Amino acid sequence: MTASIIDGKAHAAGLGERIAASVAALAGTAGTPPGLAVVLVGEDPASAVYVRNKGRTARGVGMASFEHVLPADTTQDALMKLIAELNADDAVDGILVQLPLPAHLDSLAVIDAIDPAKDVDGLHPLNAGRLASGLPGLVSCTPLGCLMLLRATRGDLSGLDAIVVGRSILVGKPVAQLLLAENCTVTLAHSRTRDLARKVAAADIVVAAVGQPEMVKGAWIKPGATVIDVGINRVERDGESVLVGDVEFGVASRTAGAITPVPGGVGPMTIMCLIHNTLVAAYRRRGLSVPRLW
Numbered sequence: 065m066t067a068s069i070i071d072g073k074a075h076a077a078g079l080g081e082r083i084a085a086s087v088a089a090l091a092g093t094a095g096t097p098p099g100l101a102v103v104l105v106g107e108d109p110a111s112a113v114y115v116r117n118k119g120r121t122a123r124g125v126g127m128a129s130f131e132h133v134l135p136a137d138t139t140q141d142a143l144m145k146l147i148a149e150l151n152a153d154d155a156v157d158g159i160l161v162q163l164p165l166p167a168h169l170d171s172l173a174v175i176d177a178i179d180p181a182k183d184v185d186g187l188h189p190l191n192a193g194r195l196a197s198g199l200p201g202l203v204s205c206t207p208l209g210c211l212m213l214l215r216a217t218r219g220d221l222s223g224l225d226a227i228v229v230g231r232s233i234l235v236g237k238p239v240a241q242l243l244l245a246e247n248c249t250v251t252l253a254h255s256r257t258r259d260l261a262r263k264v265a266a267a268d269i270v271v272a273a274v275g276q277p278e279m280v281k282g283a284w285i286k287p288g289a290t291v292i293d294v295g296i297n298r299v300e301r302d303g304e305s306v307l308v309g310d311v312e313f314g315v316a317s318r319t320a321g322a323i324t325p326v327p328g329g330v331g332p333m334t335i336m337c338l339i340h341n342t343l344v345a346a347y348r349r350r351g352l353s354v355p356r357l358w
């Protein structure tokens with residue numbers, strides 16, 4: 065069996081078109097377009113690329129984009145002051161602080177200071193708690209993108225056995241919560257998990273988010289399983305720098321039913337989910353009911 069390749073770029077583009085239509089509708093009724101503020105501290109070139117990409121995608125669907133690039137030696141007080149200003153600014157519906165922050169800054173305190181109604185990254189403890197409690201809130205972008213791809217590929221997920229490899233706050237834990245809410249039976253595996261190969265081999269859905277190149281072996285994958293690869297690892301191969309995921313793609317794609325590539329899988333969905341969350345925040349902040357776009 066050869067897996068079908070889940071085209072994250074195409075899914076993101078389709079979602080982007082539906083978002084653009086809702087942005088236009090909102091601007092028509094409420095006057096102002098949704099606004100996304102992205103905050104970058106320091107000049108890490110990879111982060112600068114992502115921040116520009118986010119701004120470009122926001123403008124592409126008709127949103128306002130506010131980019132704040134602060135020097136690497138920015139103080140905690142200065143950053144907290146900017147967050148307070150963005151919280152108070154009515155033109156800003158979504159706030160994203162690009163992580164990781166330089167080591168001298170307390171990122172938990174920064175995330176805690178963001179108005180939960182504008183926390184389009186879904187990282188504020190209130191939004192994490194809402195997800196765990198099954199209440200409506202804002203869901204982290206990468207986990208939401210994984211869920212959208214799974215629903216588009218498998219339809220109803222009820223009763224399926226899912227394994228999430230990696231328990232990070234950013235991805236693993238929220239993905240597990242989302243799959244549980246979809247009535248999957250969820251195994252949340254991590255670095256201390258025993259006999260990972262056997263557990264992966266029992267799963268209908270595999271979400272790999274460990275940040276280690278090709279750590280999940282292709283031979284472990286159950287025939288017909290759906291594989292979502294969250295990893296983006298830059299490695300040297302035959303003297304060239306290439307991107308690989310957390311799954312051994314070449315082997316896995318011979319057994320899986322469907323699999324996401326890296327690049328072109330989860331990554332493009334992450335950015336479009338940020339834009340999606342900004343739209344959701346904008347509708348809620350205007351007291352309007354949120355259109356369902358996926």
Ligand SMILES: Nc1nc(=O)c2c([nH]1)NC[C@@H]1CN(c3ccc(C(=O)N[C@@H](CCC(=O)O)C(=O)O)cc3)C=[N+]21
Nearest residue numbers: 160161162163164185205327328329330331332334335
């Ligand atoms: N507060 C916060 N929220 C984030 O969501 C966040 C963050 N900080 N810090 C950095 C990471 C990284 N991230 C990516 C988003 C899209 C791609 C993406 O679109 N990747 C492309 C190609 C990447 C390439 O070619 O280098 C792909 O997979 O096809 C990658 C990485 C969001 N992050």
